[in-house]
Amino acid sequence: MAIVLVREAGIRLEDERQVADFCRRQDIYYERWDADRLAGWERDPGPKLSESEQARIISAYEEEIKRLAERRAYLNWDAVLMSDAAPELLAKFGTLHTHHEEEVRVLADGGFAFVIRNVNGDGYFELHVEEGDVFALPANRPHAFKLGPQRKAVVVRLFSGEIGSVMHPFDDPSFEL
Ligand SMILES: [Fe+2]
Numbered sequence: 124m125a126i127v128l129v130r131e132a133g134i135r136l137e138d139e140r141q142v143a144d145f146c147r148r149q150d151i152y153y154e155r156w157d158a159d160r161l162a163g164w165e166r167d168p169g170p171k172l173s174e175s176e177q178a179r180i181i182s183a184y185e186e187e188i189k190r191l192a193e194r195r196a197y198l199n200w201d202a203v204l205m206s207d208a209a210p211e212l213l214a215k216f217g218t219l220h221t222h223h224e225e226e227v228r229v230l231a232d233g234g235f236a237f238v239i240r241n242v243n244g245d246g247y248f249e250l251h252v253e254e255g256d257v258f259a260l261p262a263n264r265p266h267a268f269k270l271g272p273q274r275k276a277v278v279v280r281l282f283s284g285e286i287g288s289v290m291h292p293f294d295d296p297s298f299e300l
Contacts, residue, residue: 125256131246149242158255170208177202197281206275216268220290226260229279234271265293
């Protein structure tokens, strides 16, 4: 269940419907899938998912992934791990940036937050997600990534084109992760 923290206003939203309404007003697609698909899953430690680990994650959510992809015209997807074992990735994605396409994420295990610029450009809010949360950030919206207290996030990414996306730095000297 996602949580929203509106920084400047000091507002915290935990109610699923309030979070969904807030996301809609912010032009962010949000839904929830059944969590616990990976219950009991112990992965090998290390900075990356193996191919068999990726396949296991994708197959756990295959039905929903295909449904979402069909509805929103996504063509490709993969699964990645973000953790303290890859500090250079955390540093890279922890900077404020945009993409020229949507950023679509399904949280399969762990937790993370996106710090996202308000739709009107006036300040930032944090979207904290946990297992089963699904969201799509619109193209060109400034944001930055940080891990949650679990210090890991297993994430399914969906793309309307090829897998992968280019980061474009967004300059805001006042920004803090
Ligand atoms: Fe991003």
